[in-house]
Amino acid sequence: MASNKSLLVLPGDGIGPEVVREVGRVIDWLDRRRAVRFDITEDLVGGASIDARGVAITPEVIAKARAADAVLFGSVGGPKWDNLGFDTRPEQAILGLRKELGLFANLRPATVLDPLVSASTLKPDVVRGLDIMIVRESTGGIYFGEPRGIETLANGERRGVNTEVYTTHEIERVGRVAFELARKRQNKVCSSEKANVMESGLLWRQVMTELHKREYPDVELTHMYADNCAMQLVRNPRQFDVIVTTNLFGDLLSDLASMLTGSLGMLPSATLGATDEFGRRPALYEPIHGSAPDIAGKGIANPLAQILSFAMLLRYSFDLADEALLIEQSVTRVLASGLRTADIMEAGTARVGTSVMGEAVLRELDKLGG
Ligand code: NAD
Ligand code: IPM
Ligand code: MN
Numbered sequence: 001m002a003s004n005k006s007l008l009v010l011p012g013d014g015i016g017p018e019v020v021r022e023v024g025r026v027i028d029w030l031d032r033r034r035a036v037r038f039d040i041t042e043d044l045v046g047g048a049s050i051d052a053r054g055v056a057i058t059p060e061v062i063a064k065a066r067a068a069d070a071v072l073f074g075s076v077g078g079p080k081w082d083n084l085g086f087d088t089r090p091e092q093a094i095l096g097l098r099k100e101l102g103l104f105a106n107l108r109p110a111t112v113l114d115p116l117v118s119a120s121t122l123k124p125d126v127v128r129g130l131d132i133m134i135v136r137e138s139t140g141g142i143y144f145g146e147p148r149g150i151e152t153l154a155n156g157e158r159r160g161v162n163t164e165v166y167t168t169h170e171i172e173r174v175g176r177v178a179f180e181l182a183r184k185r186q187n188k189v190c191s192s193e194k195a196n197v198m199e200s201g202l203l204w205r206q207v208m209t210e211l212h213k214r215e216y217p218d219v220e221l222t223h224m225y226a227d228n229c230a231m232q233l234v235r236n237p238r239q240f241d242v243i244v245t246t247n248l249f250g251d252l253l254s255d256l257a258s259m260l261t262g263s264l265g266m267l268p269s270a271t272l273g274a275t276d277e278f279g280r281r282p283a284l285y286e287p288i289h290g291s292a293p294d295i296a297g298k299g300i301a302n303p304l305a306q307i308l309s310f311a312m313l314l315r316y317s318f319d320l321a322d323e324a325l326l327i328e329q330s331v332t333r334v335l336a337s338g339l340r341t342a343d344i345m346e347a348g349t350a351r352v353g354t355s356v357m358g359e360a361v362l363r364e365l366d367k368l369g370g
Contacts, residue, residue, distance in 0.1 A: 004037060004038070004039060005038055005039070005069040005070070005317070005318050006038065006039040006040075006041070006067070006068045006069045006070075007038045007039065007040045007041070007068060007069065007070055007071075007072060007313075008040075008041050008042075008043065008064050008065050008068040008070075008071045008072070009023075009024075009040060009041070009042045009043075009071075009072045010042070010043055010044075010045040010061070010065075010071060010072070010073045010074060010093075011042070011045075011048075011074040012045050012046040012047075012048060012073065012074040012075050012076040012090075012093070012291065013046045013047040013048055013074075013075065013076050013077060013078050013090060013291045013296075014075060014077070014078050014290070014291025014292055014293050014296035015074075015075065015289075015291055015292045015295065015296050015301035015354075016046070016074025016075040016076065016291055017074060018296070018297075018299065018301050018303070018354050019074060019287070019301055019302075019303040019305070019306035019307075019354065020072065020074045020306060021303075021354075021355075021358070022303035022306065022307060022354060022355065022357070022358030022361070023072065023303070023306055023307055023309075023310045025358050025359075025362055026307060026310060026327060026358075026361065026362070026365070027040070027310075029362055029365055029366075030323060033365070033366075033369065034323060034369065036320065036323060038318075041064060041068070043061050043064060044061070045057050045061065045073070045076055045090075045093040045094075045097075046075075046076025046077060046081075046090035046091075046093045046094075046291075047076065047077065047078050047080055047081045047090040049061070049090075049093065050081060050084075050088070050090060055088070056076070056088065056089065056090050056091070056092040056093040056096070057092065057093040057096050057097065062096065062097065062100050062101075065097055065100075065101060065282075065284070066100070066101060066282065069280075069317055069318070070283050070284070070285065070313050070317035070318065071097065071101075071283070071284040071285065072284075072285050072286070072309065072310060072313060073094065073097070073284055073285065073286035074286065074287075074291075074306065075286065075287065075289060075290045075291040075292075076090040076091060076093050076094055076290075076291060077089070077090045077091050077290055077291050077293075078090065078291050078293045078296070079293055094286070095143065095144075097284060098138050098139050098271060098284070099139050099144065101273055101282040101284065102139065102273040102274060102282060103138060103139065103271040103272060103273045103282060103283070103284055104137060104138055104139040104140070104170070104173060104174055104272075104273060104274075105135055105136075105137070105138065105173075105174050105177040105271065105272045105273075106135070106136040106137070106138035106250065106269055106270075106271045107133060107134075107135055107136075107177075107181070107269060107270045107271070107272065107312075108133070108134040108135075108136060108250070108254040108257070108267060108268075108269045108288055109131070109132070109133050109134075109267075109268065109269075109312075110130065110131075110132050110133075110134065110237075110254070110257035110258065110260055110261050110267060111130065111131045111132075111261060112127045112128065112129065112130040112131075112260060112261050112262070113261070113262075113266075113331070113332050113335055114128075114332065114336070115332060115335035115336040116261065116262040116266070116335055116344060118346055119262035119263070119340075119344045119345075119346050120259065120260055120261065120262050121259055122234065122259070122260060126236070126237065126238075126260075127237065127238075127260045127261075129238065130237050130238055130260055130261070131185075132237060132240045132241065132242070132243065132257065133181055133185065133241070133242045133243070134242075134243045134245070134250060134253055134254045134257060135174060135177055135178040135181065135242060135243065135244045135245070135250070136245060136246075136247060136249075136250025136251065136253075136254060137166075137170065137171075137174045137244075137245070137246050137247050137250060138247055138250070138271055139170075139247075140165070140166055140167075140170045140246075140247060141164055141165070141166060141200075141246045141247035141248055142162050142163065142164040142165075142246075142247065142248050143247045143248065144247075145162060145163030145164055145165040146163055146165075147161055147163055148161055148162050148163060149161055164198060164200045164246070164248070165200055166200045166203060166204055166246070168203070168207050171203065171204050171207040171208065171211075172207060172211050173274065174244060175191070175207065175208050175211045175212075175244060176211070176215070177244075177272070178191075178242050178243075178244035179211070179212070179215070179216040179219050181242050182216075182219050182241060182242045183216075183218070183219060185241050185242060186241035187218070187219050187220060187241070188219070188220045188222070188240070188241035188242065189212075189216075189219055189220070189221050189222070189241070189242045189243075189244055190221075190222045190223070190224050190229070190240055190241075190242070190243050190244070191204070191205065191208040191221065191222070191223050191224070191243075191244050191245070192223070192224050192225070192226045192229040192243055192244070192245040192246075192249060192253070193205060193223075193225070193226060193245065193246060193249065194225055194226050194227070194249075195223070195225070196225055200246075201246075204246065205223055208221065208223070208244070209221070209223075226245065226246075226249040226252075226253070229243065229245070229249075229253060230252070230253060230256055233253065233256055233257055233260070234256070234260075237257070237260050254267065254269075254288050255288065258288060258289075262343075262344045263302060263343040263344050264288065264289040264305070264343070265287070265289060265301065265302030265303075265304060265305050265341065265343045265344070266302065266304055266305055266308070266344065267287065267288045267289070267305050267308075268285070268286075268287055268288070268305050268306075268308035268309035268311070268312050269285065269286055269287065269288050269309060269312070270283060270284075270285050270309070270312045270313070270316050271283065271284045271285070271286070272316065281317070283313070283316060283317045285309040285310065285312055285313040285317075286306075286309055287305030287306050287308075287309050288305065289305060295342075299353045299354050299355065300341060300342050300353050300354060301341070301354050302341040302342075302343050302344065302354070302357065303341075303354050303357055303358050304331055304341075304357065304361075307327060307331060307358075307361060308327070308328065308331060310327065311323075311324040311325075311327040311328050311331075312324070314327070323369075326365060326368055326369045327361070327365070329364075329368055330361050330364035330365045330368055331361060331364075333364045333367075333368070334357070334360040334361055334363075334364055337360070338350055339352050339356070339357060339360050340352065341353070341354065341357055
């Protein structure tokens with residue numbers, strides 16, 4: 001099987017380059033053993049780009065991302081750049097890519113792999129077999145709403161403003177993604193907002209209800225306030241199949257859900273845009289974790305969320321479902337063999353660093369698919 005799909009790799013800052021390096025080895029393995037070839041370009045984003053080029057992402061890199069069949073993103077940010085203004089921070093790289101490429105649907109699957117059932121801080125009986133998909137809206141809401149800013153009032157006090165805003169079509173398009181996914185899963189969507197206190201939340205609920213009635217009556221739809229949803233995710237997470245929610249609530253709920261799986265270092269994501277008239281769909285893949293400044297440079301970060309993000313890339317953008325499955329199975333087998341990075345350590349397992357974990361995945365790939 002061959003492929004000449006183009007891939008833009010953006011490692012970023014902190015542990016980003018450390019975990020992306022392990023994906024590089026998986027890519028080399030695919031090249032050697034399965035003759036799957038990609039045209040790969042690598043470039044700078046985030047603090048690394050600020051240091052070299054003065055901005056978190058250049059228009060050239062945005063253009064490369066637009067032209068690529070898929071983008072593999074590491075993570076950006078760190079204390080070195082924390083005092084910069086909002087328009088110039090490293091985080092603008094990922095926010096800019098989402099906005100510029102129209103990547104409105106951020107898919108964050110929280111799946112509990114069997115070997116990690118007791119690595120979660122929650123009881124094994126609560127998380128065993130968990131498989132939920134959080135669909136987070138990612139180009140709207142309070143992240144991008146106007147007005148925004150910090151102003152100084154006449155009395156000398158300062159005032160910070162952000163605006164939560166959603167339009168009908170923004171809600172509908174992410175809702176469709178959630179309903180379509182549900183049809184291939186357990187056929188259940190839970191839509192989460194705060195319609196009890198926010199007009200934008202009320203509109204969200206109305207639009208989801210209408211969309212469901214009009215286009216997806218076969219799917220079960222429930223609504224849940226986001227605060228309750230956070231509680232229910234910890235109380236009984238298996239009640240959920242697909243959760244669809246706003247940009248900000250999705251950010252919070254997905255970090256929360258990551259701990260059901262054992263660690264933030266386990267949760268991958270895909271961020272998808274709309275399919276164009278030629279059948280192309282812009283897409284970016286990244287772990288949901290950040291640059292983890294507290295452990296960066298130590299070689300101990302868990303590379304599995306990044307590797308699993310690459311598996312999602314193969315499945316969603318490159319139509320290589322077999323290879324994606326092979327990687328996912330290899331990850332499960334490594335964990336079953338008892339190798340663990342520090343974040344998923346438990347009694348009776350062996351602690352390894354980032355590159356040994358990567359190597360172990362390659363070994364399982366050899367066994368399964370060599
Ligand atoms: P973080 O996700 O970087 O880290 C939170 C905690 O989880 C830390 O203790 C960290 O060590 C741990 N952790 C994260 N990933 C891990 C991994 N793969 N293996 C083991 N442990 C891991 O969040 P933060 O500390 O709040 O933010 C740090 C920086 O990252 C900030 O600048 C933030 O803006 C940025 N950030 C970027 C992205 C992104 O690029 N997509 C996402 C989230 C945060
Ligand atoms: C994420 C991150 C980003 C977000 C930051 C880095 C802008 O937390 O991808 O979850 O808030 O969306
Ligand atoms: Mn986040």
